[in-house]
Amino acid sequence: MDFPGLFNYWIVIALMMIGFYIVISQGNLVKKIFGLNIFQVSVFVFYISMGKVEGGTAPILAPGFATYTNPIPSVLILTAIVVGVATMAVGLALVVRIRDAFGSIEDDEIAKLEGDVT
Amino acid sequence: MINISLLMIMVATALGLVWLRNLLAVVMFSGIFSLTAASLWVVLGAVDVAFTEASVGAGIATVLGLASLALTRTEHEKRTRVFHLPALIVVLVTGAALIYGTLDMPGWGDPDAPIHTHVAPRYIEDSLAETGVPNIVTSVLASYRGFDTLGETTVIFTAGVGVLVLLGRGRRYPVANPRVAAGGGPGRAPAAPGSEGAAVPGDSGEMRFKAILRVGGKLLIPPILLFAFYTQAHGELGPGGGFQAGVIFASAFILYALLFGVPMARAVAPASVLRGTLALGVLIYAGVGIAGVLLGGNYLDYSVLAHDPVHGQELGIILIELGVGITVASAMMTVFFVFAGQDPQQVD
Amino acid sequence: MISVHQPILQIVLPLMAAPICVILRNAFAGWLLALLVTGGAFVASLILLVHVVNEGPVSYAIGGWPPPWGIEYRVDGLSAFVLVTVAAIGFLSMIFARRSVEAEVAADRGYLFYTMYLLCFTGLMGIPVTGDAFNLFVFLEISSLSSYVLISLGTDRRALTAAFRYLIMGTLGATFYVLGIGLLYMVTGTLNIADLAARVPEMTHIRTVQMALAFLTVGLGLKLALFPLHLWLPNAYAFAPTVVTVFLAATATKVAVYALIRIAYTMFGGPTMFAVMPIDEVLVGFGLLSMIVGALAAVWQTNVKRLLAFSSISQIGYMVLGLGLADVTGLAGAVVHIFNHAMIKAILFMAVGCIIFRIGSADLRDIRGFAKPMPITAACVVVGGLSLVGAPLTLGFITKWLLLQGALDRNWWWVAVVIVAASLLALVYVWRLIAAAYLHPPSERVAAVREAPAPMLLALVALTVATVVIAIDGSLIGDFAVVTAKQLLGSGE
Structure with a gap:
């Protein structure tokens, strides 16, 4: 009974970790940003999953329905999605500026141009 | 189960992203990932979130990604480090910690889970009367x-x-002078004409x-x-x-x-x-x-x-x-x- | 007598000032607005601190919804203390800012600079007072997003990459935080910190709760730049516009330390949790590593901004160490150091700002002999530097004293040895700074400069005098920290 439930969460965790891996392993700045997107969306999937109620319907009150999906994860994730896209916009704008200033959007090439690796 | 199939599509898309070198494809795959997540959320009853993710994750993010690629004039990343040992170790440890954390979680969709019995009931029962x-x-x-x-x-x-x-x-x-640590004047380019x-x-x-x-x-x-x-x-x-x-x-x-x-x-x-x-x-x-x-x-x-x-x-x-x-x-x-x-x- | 709405108004008024600043479209008006708003917030936060110390915590139900259904603002001694710290530095940075911003930020970007500054200020002010774990994330992101933009405004092109790396690391940290809150929410059903505090300490055996603490700690560890999660910090501080460095170095990481204390002690019950999951010992370990690694790196720097940035990593180590010691004196040391380090780093970075403003460089070789033309700035560097080392009769000494006591109370003499060693390393890098000021004859370029402009000096001297005055009767702030630490430890039974 418990196993299939947890199995779903494990797939979501695998998704998060793929996104996380892209962010920390890839050298291309655009790819990093989109890896971050995968990571964040997977965390959102995790939140929405816990709001699920067996047999529940969308949380819009209507006569004839008694069981609703939990609305709180939806509310939190609406906020988090907005924060995510805001970060992405600023991140991509930075990438454009970095390309102008360094002529590259590859991490290792930029580090070379910066002349010092911390 | 429709949940599982959607999640599997997402896994495939995300894994594809690791291997892809073409950045245009990276942006598109990310859009597909968001759209699949949105579909999953419709199934899970979170329609507002699905609506938002479809318009933001699949729409705005894709447009911004494409615009940045045009502006940075890059189509391909130089080389893909598919295998990166330190990153892999960090990710595996983090993932293992999370899976360890799931072991005491309430099951998927369990109506008696704490989040359905504390705080949330008031919203469901009283929000119409209160707001x-x-x-x-x-x-x-x-x-x-x-x-x-x-x-x-x-x-x-x-x-x-x-x-x-x-x-x-x-x-x-134009390439700024990296020796200038701070202090205005040198290294700052004049504003572009328009x-x-x-x-x-x-x-x-x-x-x-x-x-x-x-x-x-x-x-x-x-x-x-x-x-x-x-x-x-x-x-x-x-x-x-x-x-x-x-x-x-x-x-x-x-x-x-x-x-x-x-x-x-x-x-x-x-x-x-x-x-x-x-x-x-x-x-x-x-x-x-x-x-x-x-x-x-x-x-x-x-x-x-x-x-x-x-x-x-x-x-x-x-x-x-x-x-x-x-x-x-x-x-x-x-x-x-x-x-x-x-x-x-x-x-x- | 304070207005009941004061806790919320001192967050919302700076928030509203930011869009007004965009509408004004004028750098001077933006600066004036920022000065007034931060000044007002500073006075208000002082009044609030006095009120809270005398009459106990204040709770404010936003939207009129009682917690845990609505979002609560909850101000106790610790939050008011951090609030005053942020507001004070925010205000003094604005007194300092105008000329420095004119010199470093393009004129047509000036009003946007102050908009971003106000947003960052709002975010950092919102974190200490909120009583809601998710609301904390929202304000953390307001402050982070505006910090990335502010850092990118630096004149060197490396400011851009520094901002980008900070964006990646910061967002990873925030995502870890959200994940941790999600795990906690899943087993408790609430996001209100007081409500969580009532439930979580009884659930310490649940593996989900243990992992929640782990993820929250790593997430905030990234934000507060704890070794080895510190890589974003040195360049971010070195290449940001000086005013931004002053404000962020003094407040941003401190607010993250506050959040970690709030979570580990108030939410998880501190020692109750540590008995099951020894995260306190992990924090002690990484705190010590931060102290040593940061100080060692600082010793080798030639750029003063970078030197001070590495010193920040070392100093953050002290706070995390105190947090991990988990006894009254250790925790009091951490609390007191939030304030001390904010003041000290603001002094030192402001002094560097004056030097850059006049000499145009922050390289130790270029600024040799600056004490001659800029005696007041140099004197402030000496006071700040000695305090950083922890010399007797300075603010830093109070911290070191409490931490040493805390370490010895737990019979960890080797921790005490590392504290002393890190202080000696601090003496080395501070000495390089002081030697550059006094022991070299000024070059022609340096000899020709004048002392920094009056408003910049005013902010710098005001801070320096304040640290000296507070340090003279160190027991005032020390006792406050001990009382706060007792409350924090008491809340977990």
């Missing part, structure tokens, strides 16, 4: 947790202003001559705008609200700009007006809160806005949703115009 709004997500978002949403609107405002700061004056920066918005992509490619697209676009834009207003007004009853409406409203302008060129779209929505509305939305939202204080309630208490508390709540929610919609639409348009207004030819 007069049937969409619980809207009432929690706009009223019970309205302060988070004010913060969220502020974040979008921050992003809009942030992109203006970073790219708002067109391209500059500042804000003057730089225009030479033409929007072949699209300019595609009359069918233009006519089709012209036919589409009014219904999109109408739908935006519907979404704005309908947020209390069904899925939707200021955020989604703002994104849809902005997308009509983005479509217009793609078909007729950025200058035409900018003529309809000039930068100075957008800057004003960007700020206005936040001020409306925060101002409604102040009005609550002046009328004797707590900050963001809408009940005092009208004689009848429920009417006050309804009024307050409509007003703040309006503020959200205005700021979101202005921010999205500002960000798009600034990205699209850059001159890709100007660099080296």
